[in-house]
Amino acid sequence: MATTHLYTDAEVEANPKVKAVFDDIRETRGSDFVNNIWRALAADPPGLERTWETVKSLMTVPGELDAKTREMIYIAVSVANGCSYCVHSHTAAAKAKGMSDAEHGELMQIVALAASTNHLVTALQVPVDPEFQVE
Amino acid sequence: MATTHLYTDAEVEANPKVKAVFDDIRETRGSDFVNNIWRALAADPPGLERTWETVKSLMTVPGELDAKTREMIYIAVSVANGCSYCVHSHTAAAKAKGMSDAEHGELMQIVALAASTNHLVTALQVPVDPEFQVE
Amino acid sequence: MATTHLYTDAEVEANPKVKAVFDDIRETRGSDFVNNIWRALAADPPGLERTWETVKSLMTVPGELDAKTREMIYIAVSVANGCSYCVHSHTAAAKAKGMSDAEHGELMQIVALAASTNHLVTALQVPVDPEFQVE
Amino acid sequence: MATTHLYTDAEVEANPKVKAVFDDIRETRGSDFVNNIWRALAADPPGLERTWETVKSLMTVPGELDAKTREMIYIAVSVANGCSYCVHSHTAAAKAKGMSDAEHGELMQIVALAASTNHLVTALQVPVDPEFQVE
Amino acid sequence: MATTHLYTDAEVEANPKVKAVFDDIRETRGSDFVNNIWRALAADPPGLERTWETVKSLMTVPGELDAKTREMIYIAVSVANGCSYCVHSHTAAAKAKGMSDAEHGELMQIVALAASTNHLVTALQVPVDPEFQVE
Amino acid sequence: MATTHLYTDAEVEANPKVKAVFDDIRETRGSDFVNNIWRALAADPPGLERTWETVKSLMTVPGELDAKTREMIYIAVSVANGCSYCVHSHTAAAKAKGMSDAEHGELMQIVALAASTNHLVTALQVPVDPEFQVE
Numbered sequence: 001m002a003t004t005h006l007y008t009d010a011e012v013e014a015n016p017k018v019k020a021v022f023d024d025i026r027e028t029r030g031s032d033f034v035n036n037i038w039r040a041l042a043a044d045p046p047g048l049e050r051t052w053e054t055v056k057s058l059m060t061v062p063g064e065l066d067a068k069t070r071e072m073i074y075i076a077v078s079v080a081n082g083c084s085y086c087v088h089s090h091t092a093a094a095k096a097k098g099m100s101d102a103e104h105g106e107l108m109q110i111v112a113l114a115a116s117t118n119h120l121v122t123a124l125q126v127p128v129d130p131e132f133q134v135e
Numbered sequence: 136m137a138t139t140h141l142y143t144d145a146e147v148e149a150n151p152k153v154k155a156v157f158d159d160i161r162e163t164r165g166s167d168f169v170n171n172i173w174r175a176l177a178a179d180p181p182g183l184e185r186t187w188e189t190v191k192s193l194m195t196v197p198g199e200l201d202a203k204t205r206e207m208i209y210i211a212v213s214v215a216n217g218c219s220y221c222v223h224s225h226t227a228a229a230k231a232k233g234m235s236d237a238e239h240g241e242l243m244q245i246v247a248l249a250a251s252t253n254h255l256v257t258a259l260q261v262p263v264d265p266e267f268q269v270e
Numbered sequence: 271m272a273t274t275h276l277y278t279d280a281e282v283e284a285n286p287k288v289k290a291v292f293d294d295i296r297e298t299r300g301s302d303f304v305n306n307i308w309r310a311l312a313a314d315p316p317g318l319e320r321t322w323e324t325v326k327s328l329m330t331v332p333g334e335l336d337a338k339t340r341e342m343i344y345i346a347v348s349v350a351n352g353c354s355y356c357v358h359s360h361t362a363a364a365k366a367k368g369m370s371d372a373e374h375g376e377l378m379q380i381v382a383l384a385a386s387t388n389h390l391v392t393a394l395q396v397p398v399d400p401e402f403q404v405e
Numbered sequence: 406m407a408t409t410h411l412y413t414d415a416e417v418e419a420n421p422k423v424k425a426v427f428d429d430i431r432e433t434r435g436s437d438f439v440n441n442i443w444r445a446l447a448a449d450p451p452g453l454e455r456t457w458e459t460v461k462s463l464m465t466v467p468g469e470l471d472a473k474t475r476e477m478i479y480i481a482v483s484v485a486n487g488c489s490y491c492v493h494s495h496t497a498a499a500k501a502k503g504m505s506d507a508e509h510g511e512l513m514q515i516v517a518l519a520a521s522t523n524h525l526v527t528a529l530q531v532p533v534d535p536e537f538q539v540e
Numbered sequence: 541m542a543t544t545h546l547y548t549d550a551e552v553e554a555n556p557k558v559k560a561v562f563d564d565i566r567e568t569r570g571s572d573f574v575n576n577i578w579r580a581l582a583a584d585p586p587g588l589e590r591t592w593e594t595v596k597s598l599m600t601v602p603g604e605l606d607a608k609t610r611e612m613i614y615i616a617v618s619v620a621n622g623c624s625y626c627v628h629s630h631t632a633a634a635k636a637k638g639m640s641d642a643e644h645g646e647l648m649q650i651v652a653l654a655a656s657t658n659h660l661v662t663a664l665q666v667p668v669d670p671e672f673q674v675e
Numbered sequence: 676m677a678t679t680h681l682y683t684d685a686e687v688e689a690n691p692k693v694k695a696v697f698d699d700i701r702e703t704r705g706s707d708f709v710n711n712i713w714r715a716l717a718a719d720p721p722g723l724e725r726t727w728e729t730v731k732s733l734m735t736v737p738g739e740l741d742a743k744t745r746e747m748i749y750i751a752v753s754v755a756n757g758c759s760y761c762v763h764s765h766t767a768a769a770k771a772k773g774m775s776d777a778e779h780g781e782l783m784q785i786v787a788l789a790a791s792t793n794h795l796v797t798a799l800q801v802p803v804d805p806e807f808q809v810e
Contacts, residue, residue: 002260002809003496004509033266037252040259044510050729051255051517057725058248064241069204073211073242077249077524079393080215082487082622085256086249087395088267091543104544105584106199107208108393112591113193114212114221115389116382117172119617120186121220123349123378124175125137125357131168132223134677137674138361139374179375185597186382189590212389214528217352217757222530226678239679240719243528247726250524251517254752258484258513260492269542272539272665273766274779303671307657310664314780320462321660321787324455328653334646339609343616343647347654347794350620352757355661356654358672376604377613383598384617384626387577390591391625394580395542401573402628404407408631408800409644438806442792445799449645456652456795463788469781474744478751478782482659482789485755487622490796491789493807511739512748518733519752519761522712522726526760529715530678536708537763619798627800648798652791659790663754663783665762 007042017045021052028060035089068097076111142177152180156187163195170224203232211246277312287315291322298330305359338367346381412447422450426457433465440494473502481516547582557585561592568600575629608637616651682717692720696727703735710764743772751786 007015012022022042025034041048059070071094078086091104099107142150147157157177160169176183194205206229213221226239234242277285282292292312295304311318329340341364348356361374369377412420417427427447430439446453464475476499483491496509504512547555552562562582565574581588599610611634618626631644639647682690687697697717700709716723734745746769753761766779774782 002262003493003807004259004809006262035264035266036261037256037259040261041255043506044513047255047510047514047517050514050732051252054248054725055252058241058244064235064238065207065245069207070245072200072204073208073245074249075393076208076211077215077246078253079389080212081250081253082392083253083256084392084395085261085263086253087393088263088543090249091393092267100199101583103199105587106193108390108584109193109587109590110200110205110208111212111393112386112390112587113189114209114225115216116386117186117190118213118216118218118221119349119385120176120182120378120382121172121218122352122354123345123357123361123381124139124172125354126171126175126220127137127141128220128223129170131170132227132678134679138358139674178371179378182375182379182382185379185594192590210528214524217527219527219530222528223678226528236718240722243525243719244722244725246528247521247525247722251521254484254520255513255517257487257489258480258492258496258516260489269544272667273537273763274539274664276666305669305671306666307661307664310666311660313776314783317660317780317784317787320459320784321657324653325657327455328646328649334640334643335612335650339612340650342605342609343613343650344654346613346616347620347651348658350617351655351658353658353661355666355668356658358668360654362672370604373604376598379598380605380610380613381617383594384614384630385621387591387595388618388621388623388626390581390587391577391623394544394577396576396580396625397542397546398625398628399575401575402408402632404409407802408628408798411802440804440806441801442796442799445801446795448641449648452645452649452652452795455649456792459788460792463781463784469775469778470747470785474747475785477740477744478748478785479789481748481751482755482786483793485752486790486793488793488796490801490803491793493803495789497807505739508739511733514733515740515745515748516752518729519749519765520756522730523753523756523758523761525716525722525726526712526758528678529712531711531715531760532677532681533760533763534710536710537767615798619794622797624797624800627798631798648795651798652795655794656787656791659754660783660787662757662759663750663762663766663786665759 002040004040004043006036006039008039012039012042015042015045018042018048021045021048024056025052028056037085037089068094068099071097072099072103072107075107076114079111080115137175139175139178141171141174143174147174147177150177150180153177153183156180156183159191160187163191172220172224203229203234206232207234207238207242210242211249214246215250272310274310274313276306276309278309282309282312285312285315288312288318291315291318294326295322298326307355307359338364338369341367342369342373342377345377346384349381350385407445409445409448411441411444413444417444417447420447420450423447423453426450426453429461430457433461442490442494473499473504476502477504477508477512480512481519484516485520542580544580544583546576546579548579552579552582555582555585558582558588561585561588564596565592568596577625577629608634608639611637612639612643612647615647616654619651620655677715679715679718681711681714683714687714687717690717690720693717693723696720696723699731700727703731712760712764743769743774746772747774747778747782750782751789754786755790 012018022034071090074090147153206225209225282288292304341360344360417423427439476495479495552558562574611630614630687693697709746765749765
């Protein structure tokens with residue numbers, strides 16, 4: 001199932017703009033495997049390039065947070081947004097970057113707890129304490 | 136605004152079950168300040184107790200993840216679920232547990248990136264790569 | 271705050287199509303009070319009429335479920351969708367139709383539990399048991 | 406997978422109320438193909454009729470917006486609400502009504518951008534500028 | 541598809557903590573069938589135990605609301621959160637607890653109506669009427 | 676309310692990276708008014724720059740869709756994601772780019788209809804028709 005065609009490697013090779021992004025993905029990750037989101041985005045080269053540039057700058061370059069923590073945050077958002085593909089791909093990425101089964105279990109418990117208090121607070125329409133406001 | 140009454144300290148004192156939870160919150164956190172979610176939950180003592188027990192066991196006891204990381208995951212879920220109160224309270228908590236402004240900025244950029252690819256993937260209905268499936 | 275003008279009673283009187291809907295709301299509910307959603311919808315008479323007809327047929331006419339249960343289901347959806355106005359208005363409606371504080375407390379606990387297992391299941395990507403599928 | 410039975414054409418023929426709606430769908434669309442949402446709704450004839458009447462009046466009759474734009478808006482909402490079936494069916498409809506691949510690509514980029522700034526703004530809890538408020 | 545391994549009965553038997561929860565599920569429900577969510581949670585025994593204790597106390601013990609109503613509220617939240625597994629499992633549970641096809645149809649119409657007015661109100665940014673505010 | 680400080684014009688002037696983005700916003704839009712999202716993002720210059728570059732390239736440069744349609748799609752996503760600030764700012768932008776009151780009314784009706792069928796389909800777990808699948 002998909003609403004768009006997934007580019008094969010042969011089709012990627014035939015399109016220089018798409019090929020340049022795929023080459024950079026492969027080089028940055030040090031792996032020949034390119035997963036389906038990039039093959040689905042390939043039909044829109046500017047969108048493909050924009051998405052990859054942002055992913056590359058935020059998820060592959062050293063920054064404030066370590067790579068494992070970033071992937072766990074990505075999982076948390078993807079769960080709350082109900083994105084099955086993203087949960088699968090970023091759970092795999094987090095494991096590849098060192099997330100243990102115990103950390104995975106705790107992550108899921110925190111995500112579930114946050115969801116439950118998010119709903120409780122919305123049901124109760126709790127007003128924000130002045131202590132929490134920056135301005 | 137609220138759909139329920141917020142218990143004052145005097146009302147808390149008058150209800151032994153509620154008082155026991157508030158006492159534990161104050162002792163566990165080492166602070167007299169008890170924020171509004173607990174005051175709103177006080178009208179339902181079993182719900183108050185259940186919620187606090189889960190928060191206490193997952194957010195205040197040493198576990199797999201450090202306290203700051205847990206709060207950042209909590210923020211990520213709360214943003215995706217659109218809970219204004221939770222975003223305020225857990226951003227304050229994360230800062231109290233050491234989140235720097237630079238880490239806060241990176242967290243928000245990752246949350247925003249995850250949201251954008253969550254929506255892209257849902258729009259494209261990208262099929263899950265077999266490589267990402269555990270079983 | 272609003273993205274549209276809220277019709278005053280004088281403006282309602284001046285527009286026969288809007289007035290007809292407001293008259294029916296007042297007669298159906300047996301009350302002169304017309305809340306803000308209808309005043310906001312008044313700028314789009316066909317939308318106002320369509321929305322009221324559906325609300326009237328599903329929420330005010332005897333059906334399969336009793337009036338209180340319907341309002342509690344309405345609250346549950348509104349919480350999950352993060353609609354502050356709807357949570358306020360349907361909590362007031364549920365109380366007017368007999369929801370006790372204890373029932374309100376239990377409703378919120380079930381909503382919070384459902385949210386937590388919704389997120390757990392999405393994080394785990396649990397496959398549907400064949401026993402649950404109708405076809 | 407479904408939580409309800411999908412009506413076959415033979416079952417539709419045997420139920421006059423359901424048949425009347427299916428006949429109108431086929432005539433309005435000028436096609437014999439009736440997709441699964443209507444077959445799933447057929448078990449609840451009043452719900453089937455109410456849903457079709459609204460779809461018919463908003464999506465098939467000339468109005469303020471052209472047919473292609475309406476379908477693109479429908480896709481945008483369906484993506485944000487995570488409805489896989491709806492994304493598939495309305496992407497097909499938008500293409501049938503003239504959406505080009507380039508327009509599809511731009512639509513997805515705008516949806517993704519909106520999602521990212523939605524999350525950024527919620528994370529930052531940005532107060533609404535007075536300039537944006539109607540009243 | 542899953543991001544975690546699903547425990548078989550043999551694996552459950554080999555883990556005393558997991559076995560204790562599974563035994564309690566089977567005894568509480570009076571059935572040998574244990575559905576996949578518990579098999580997916582089994583890798584994290586504290587999470588498994590916490591989740592089951594909450595489900596047991598809120599969904600199987602007599603309380604304020606009857607068992608069928610609780611399941612219908614659970615369905616409503618699960619639909620709004622887009623959890624396919626949960627919609628399937630709680631629709632089956634609601635039917636097992638007496639939900640008729642007509643009640644199921646009405647539930648879905650109310651959920652759909654709530655979703656539509658949730659979105660209308662958010663689009664219009666309707667301010668909360670003072671009459672609806674508790675404090 | 677906010678979880679971050681909103682930069683004043685004086686603070687913007689004092690930070691060359693932030694000033695460069697604000698200057699470009701003012702020049703691109705032909706207006707001195709810079710709304711709060713940019714003032715909130717200013718504390719994270721790389722995030723500010725990345726967000727503005729994407730907004731600029733997708734929302735201000737001629738593309739496949741006209742400016743008004745883009746803003747209406749932005750509103751639709753923002754409503755479904757429950758972002759109050761975004762609904763306010765993009766409704767103002769859509770009106771500035773020519774959206775009439777009648778178009779606004781129709782947009783809201785389509786958003787509400789999409790939300791209702793999104794929820795119906797999720798409740799029914801309707802399987803995707805093979806006719807809608809690209810591959």
